[in-house]
Amino acid sequence: MxxxxxxxxxxxxxxxxxxxxxxxxxxxxxxxxxxxxxxxxxxxxxxxxxxxxxxxxxxxxxxxxxxxxxxxxxxxxxxxxxxxxxxxxLSEKTDDLKEVFVSNENPALTIIKKVIANKNLNNPQKKLSSFEYKTYNKLIVTANPDSIDGRIDSSAAYKDFNKKTINIDSSDYKFKEIISKQHLFQTEKVSQYQFGNNKLKETILGTKMAGFKQPVYEIIAFNLQSISVYGSKYELFETKHQSPIADNAFSDYNYKLLDTVPIQGRNTYMIYFKNKKKRKSNGLEGVLYIDQENFAVAKAVMRIKGVLDISGIHEFEYVPSEKIWFQSKTTFKIVKGKNNDDIKILGGTIQFDGDVEDNFEPRKKSASDFTYLLSESNNFDIHYNTNTPIKNPSLYIEIKDDASKKPEEFWNTYRKESLDLKSQKTYQLLDSISISKRIEKRLGLGRKIINGYLPIGPIDLDLKKIISYNNYEGFRLGVGGITNDRFSKNFRIEGYTAYGTKDGVFKYSLGSGVLLDKSTNTWLNGSYTDDVREIASTVFAVDKRVFKIYDPRPINISTFYKYISWKANVQTKIIPKTEAVFELARTYVEPKFDYLYNLNGQLYSSYVMTTAMASIVWAPFSDFMQTPTGRTETDKRFPRFTFQFTQSLPNVLENDFTFSKIDFKTEYEKKYLNGQKTSLLLQGGVAMGDVPITHLYNTMPNNLTKETVMQRITFAGRNSFETMYFNEFFSSQYVFFQVKHGFDRIRIMKKVRPSLVLVTRMAWGNMEKPEQHVGPAYKTLDKGFFESGIELNRIFKGFGLGGFYRYGPNQLLKFEDNIAVKISYVLDLGL
The missing domain is CATH 2.60.40.1120 (Carboxypeptidase-like, regulatory domain)
Structure with missing residues (x-):
């Protein structure tokens, strides 16, 4: 008792x-x-x-x-x-942060300097040799029912007792009714994080996504906020900002000491920071709680208030044994911002009002104005300096094969608190809606169309093969495709056939492949092809397929060669952070233009090449994700390098020539916080031995041999010389360099927002054994080739205009012959 x-x-x-x-x-x-x-x-x-x-x-x-x-x-x-x-x-004071000058007298600045000086002592990824922990994450897209006007609101009308006609609308009423019972979207995830040898890896043990039996891996890989607050860049919603504690942060931020606040029994300084720049894209602001003893971050609140109102909160627990603050919880939230335009997020359109302008009439708020996204992650089971080996450390994210098949007992073990009735109904209702509206199938359809395929039953129809045009074939009409998972997950058949209306010849290809290893996307393939190809073109076997509704450059090409080829290759991602193709091929080549190849007095009008080729792209700085369906690059970073080596095989399958080819390409891209971007491309190749002109280099010309500038107006290529004429130069060795600098889009009118791009290209080349090539007249690039230009892209509906000028040793006598005007088109898929 x-x-x-x-x-x-x-x-x-x-x-x-x-x-x-x-x-x-x-x-x-x-x-x-x-x-x-x-x-x-x-x-x-x-x-x-x-x-x-x-x-x-x-x-x-x-x-x-x-x-x-x-x-x-x-x-x-x-x-x-x-x-x-x-x-x-609260009532406003007369003093404001704008009046605070950053100087040595500013106590907040003194504190931040000490934070920066002690970063390596307080950053877990610098101080600790290794650590690991588990995280439970829940993400919802929802709205607060109390904030929504519950009055019936869809163009219905009725008359009240005073006989007045009142228009009413039911959408808000229905939305409030729905949101009172369920969330709009919901996903859960349990992960294990491991850090060691300066690498952090996330292994997803379980994932659950409302409405999807198979998770959408793109959403899982989406980076909502930085894991660490100590990096030089802080990331919110896939946008990087200068960190308020970066080494050079003082030039970008104002700081103000607000108060001293205890956290877990330790006194902290509460410091407000705000970006000095007025641009919304640079408007990172927030509050840092700094430990008064060791100047570590004990709590951080990061915020951007612009088109979206985004906040990221980091909470830490102090670990006395390690004398370090270790992250215990992160919270990410998106609500509506202030702007006149609608935006797209997670595949849906969100509307919101803009700042009040002259003659601007605010629209009636719709249901999506009340929508917000909330993601919360709680860390637990934390271990320090474990030195446990990390399996596949080159992977940034690894998703276990059974992650989407975990039973309810698994989730109840890791949830901090059990799901409320609203969350339970979200899974039930969204799963049923997804089935009834075939959401997963529609998402898969969209993915394939973006990559240029249209699934029809067990076959994905290749949209690139339907119609094209060039000066040799005329209109090229065809059909092609590849089998998909409905046919087989481990075996595929692909092929195409096409007919040229000008040359009157059918072309075709047929191939198949077998999956050797799913985790590394390793396939063994074989094919037979009878087709034509542009002469002296450089093709990297590992380059990603780029789908264009309309590819303009080949229209103007008239010099092709016919080839009949047997190929066997292995495609694999078995080497970390690479993709490789190893290939054996026997190819019969017949130039379809006036050309003979002279080898030791013997003239060849056709020839056989038996070759071995290795092609590899290496992206050492990119992040990769391992999913149950294979390995993908989730965050493309630069520089990245592509190598390709081709060697002929003497006396094998009637091979005629002995030669080697080495091709190389490196790409670099830097995005700036102000919306600008610089891109660099360095590419080169060397052909050694006896190589006909069909397999040399033309450095991507894209200009017509017409009299006037207006007659030469065509669509711009991606990385081509716009002022170089087709078949003007050929080389057996070359180096090509391109630099592009794009500025942020300029708003002229609401729907007219062009982007200005400055372009400079240069190339050098040389021709070994020019006496071997009989027929075409051409020049060499031993004196170099230079052009520069301005592109004004996406002026209206994706269309733009560019102008380019040719200068240097290969400049032409007539001024107008050095000028090229080009039309550009950028297709915005909203991705």
Whole structure:
């Protein structure tokens, strides 16, 4: 009995000792104030979220709490019995952050300097040799039903008792009814993170996505926020920003010391930071809580308020044994921002009002105006300096084969709290909607169309093969395709046939492949092809297929060679961060233009080449994801390198020539925080031995031999010389360099936002044994070739215009012959 009374008293006191209040903090105009600080006398504190809302657990003895915000007067709020929600309005002060000058006198600046100086001592990825932990993540797209007008609202009309016609609309009413019962989207994930040898790997043990039996791996790989706050760049929603604690952060940020706040019994400085620049794309702001003793980050709130209102919160726990703050929880949230345009996110369109402008009439809010995305991750089972070997450390993300098949017991083990009724219904309802509306099938269809295929039963129809045009074949009409998973997951058949209306010849190809290893995407393939190809063109076997509805450059090509080829190759990603093709081929070649190849006095009008080829692309800085369906590159980073070596095989299958070819390409791309981008391309090749002109180099010309500039107007190529005429130059060795710098899009009108790109290209080449090539007249590039130009892309509906000028040693006598005007087209798929 005494024990019962003691327990009853204990639980009663426990219940009375702590309860939760919530509320919202606004300014005098009722606009929410994010990051406002809520503090009690016993040093219990929190901050408001991006909507100005807060939750605070307080003790029964607490009678007041204070609310403070940058540039506003602090307010003391008295607690009232039985009152759970508090609406607090703050009055603005006269001083503001704009009046704060960053100088040596600024205490916040002094603190941030010490944070930067001590980063390596406080960054877990620098201080610890290794660590590992598990994370439970839940992401929802939802809305607060209380914020939605529940009045019936769809173009129905009725008359009230006063005989007045009132238009009503039911969409808001229906949306509120739906959102009261379920979320719009929901996914859960359990991961194990391992760090060692300066590499961090995520292994996904379980994943569950409402409406999908097979998870959408693109969403899983989507980077919502940086894992670490100590990097030189901080990432929010796949956009990188200069970190407020980067080495050179002082030139970009203002800092202000707000307060000192205890966190887990350790005193911290509360420092507000804001980007000096007024551009919304550079508008990172937030609050850093800095440990007063070791100057580590004890909590961080990062925020961007622009087209979207995005916030990322990092919470840490102090580990005395390691003397380090280790991340325990991250929160990511997106709500609507201020802009006049609609945006697309996760495949759907979100509307929102813009800032008030002249003659701008705000539209009626729709249901999506209340929608937000919330992602929360909780870390647990943390171990330090374990030195456990990491399996496949080159992978950034690895998804276990059974990750999407975990039973409910698995999820109940890792969930911090069990799913509420609303979340349970979300899975049930979205799964049924997905089946009824065939969402997964439609998503798969969209993926294939983007890559140029249209699935028809067990076959994916190749859209690139349907129609094209060039000066040799005329209109090329055809059909082609490849079998898909409905036919077989381990075996495929592919092929095409085409007919040229000008040359009157059928072309065709037939091939098959067998899957050797699913995890490394290793295939063994064989094919037979009878077709034509542009002479002296460089093709890297590992280059990704690029689907264009309309590829303009081949239209102007008239010099082709016929080839009949038997090929066997192995495609694989078995080597980390690479993709490779190893190939054996026997090819019969017949030039379809006036050409003879002279080898030691013997003239060849056709010939046989038996070759072995190795082609590999290496992306050492990219992130790769291993899924149950194979390995993919999730984050393409630069530089990346492509190598290709081709060797003829003397006396094998009637091979006529002995030669070697080495081809190389490296690409580099740098994106700037202000929306600009610089791209560099260096490419070269060397052909050694006896090589006919069909297999040499033409350095991608794209200009017609017409009299006037207007007659030469065509579509621009991707990396081609726009002022170089077709068949003007040939080389047995060459080097090509291109630099492009693109500026952020300029808004001229609402739907006219062109992007300016500056382009410079140059090439050098040489021709060994020119006496071997009989027939065509050509020049060499031993003096170099130079052109520069300006592209004004996406002026309207994807169309743009560019102008290029040829200069240097190979400049032509007539001024107008050195000028090329090109039309560009960029297809925006909203990806």
């Amino acid at each position: 005494k024990l019962f009374c003691l327990l009853t008293l204990f639980f009663t006191l426990t219940i009375q000792a702590q309860f939760q209040i919530n509320g919202i903090v606004t300014d005098s105009n009722r606009k929410p104030l994010p990051f406002a600080t809520i503090t009690t006398l016993d040093n219990n504190n929190t901050i408001t979220d991006v909507d100005g809302k807060f939750d605070l657990k307080i003790n029964a003895k607490t009678s007041t709490f204070s609310v403070s915000y940058i540039g506003f007067q602090t307010k003391i709020v008295a607690l009232t019995d039985h009152k759970k929600f508090y609406s607090i309005s």
